[in-house]
Amino acid sequence: MADEFAFAPVTATEIVFDGKVWDVRRDTFGYNGSGIIREYLDHPGAVAILALDEQDRVLLIKQYRHPVRVREWELPAGLLDEAGEHPLVGAQRELAEEADLTATRWDMLSEFYTSPGGSNEVIRIYLARGLAVADDVFARTEEEADIEIRWVPLDECVDAILASKVQNPSLVIGALAAHAARARGWSSLAPADTPWPRHPTNWDHEV
Secondary structure, eight states, X not given: OOOOOOOOOEEEEEEEEOOSSXXXXXXXXXXXXXXXXXXXXXXXXXXXXXXXXXXXXEEEEEEEEGGGXXXXXXXXXEEXXXXXXXXXXXXXXXXXXXXXXXXXXXXXXXXXXXXTTTBOOEEEEEEEEEEEEOSSOOOOOGGGGGOEEEEEXXXXXXXXXXXXXXXXXXXXXXXXXXXXXXXXXXXXXXXXXXXOTTSGGGHHHHO
């Protein structure tokens, strides 16, 4: 079972809202004999990092998210908003900036579209192991200024997910994927530099 790429022919496209972080795009395309217009969030994509220590504890951060008015538990994560930056390099940067950590082993754990009916945002989740404290400590501002950091056993993360105590999608997907992958001896992991055809910037030359 696998998703299937299907590129409906786009006859017109325009940015109808030019935002600070992401835009709203309007496409006109043909599908099933109809001309269809859809507006969606045009997003640069993001990476998230499930950092796992030798005791099978996951590093979590608690951060304020204004649209939902929640300080939620999350994995370290960030936008791919630096032109030409490889997603793995972005993940390494975000782990250092948000958690003051480096890692010697990186694997691709999972990836997902956040809301495929209304956004092209895609997030790749990396598994980071062989952790060490970074040489530089980053100054954090705005919503990141009061980040709370906690090490939580992977099994407790799964329990919290199943009890609906946490809901961040990267945390939910990452923790469940890591729990399942661990049970299979990590055989489902992919190399950290695995091509990323789901990311819109790669559609022209990887699909």
